[in-house]
Amino acid sequence: MTNRQQTVPWRPLGKTGVHYWLVQRMAKVCDVDTAKAVEDGDLEPESWAGIVTRCRSCRWVDGCERWLAQQDGASGAHPPSDCLNGNVLALLAERQSK
Numbered sequence: 080m081t082n083r084q085q086t087v088p089w090r091p092l093g094k095t096g097v098h099y100w101l102v103q104r105m106a107k108v109c110d111v112d113t114a115k116a117v118e119d120g121d122l123e124p125e126s127w128a129g130i131v132t133r134c135r136s137c138r139w140v141d142g143c144e145r146w147l148a149q150q151d152g153a154s155g156a157h158p159p160s161d162c163l164n165g166n167v168l169a170l171l172a173e174r175q176s177k
Contacts (some may be wrong), residue, residue, distance in 0.1 A: 092135040101143055102164065108150045109158050111171045121174050124166075133163045142173050 106113050116122035137143070142175030146159050159174045 089116060090138075092132070093097070093140060095131065095135065097140075098134040098137075099131050102127070102131055102135070104147050105143070105162060105164070106159060106171075108147060108156045109168045109172050110154050110156075111168055113171075115175065116171050119134055119174075121171060129142060130164050130167060137163050139163075 092098065103113065113127065117124065117127065142161055143159075150156055158168045162168070
């Protein structure tokens with residue numbers, strides 16, 4: 080019996096600047112002030128970098144951009160289920176709403 084591992088094709092991360100702004104837009108739509116989250120100690124700089132990196136690895140970029148465009152400046156939205164950072168953004172939004 081052989082132990083075969085399924086290989087996943089390597090894929091480069093997306094551009095940092097593009098994903099930085101996607102995360103910022105998603106945060107804004109979800110009523111998350113990322114600067115305040117850092118200031119309040121709810122978001123460490125390393126965690127912020129991880130959020131952007133996680134976004135860079137996402138395959139849902141086109142869907143994300145469409146979803147953000149449909150929000151048309153609205154706020155208070157819950158992050159879409161396809162967002163890799165949805166859970167952390169929802170948690171930050173909950174903390175900031177108190």
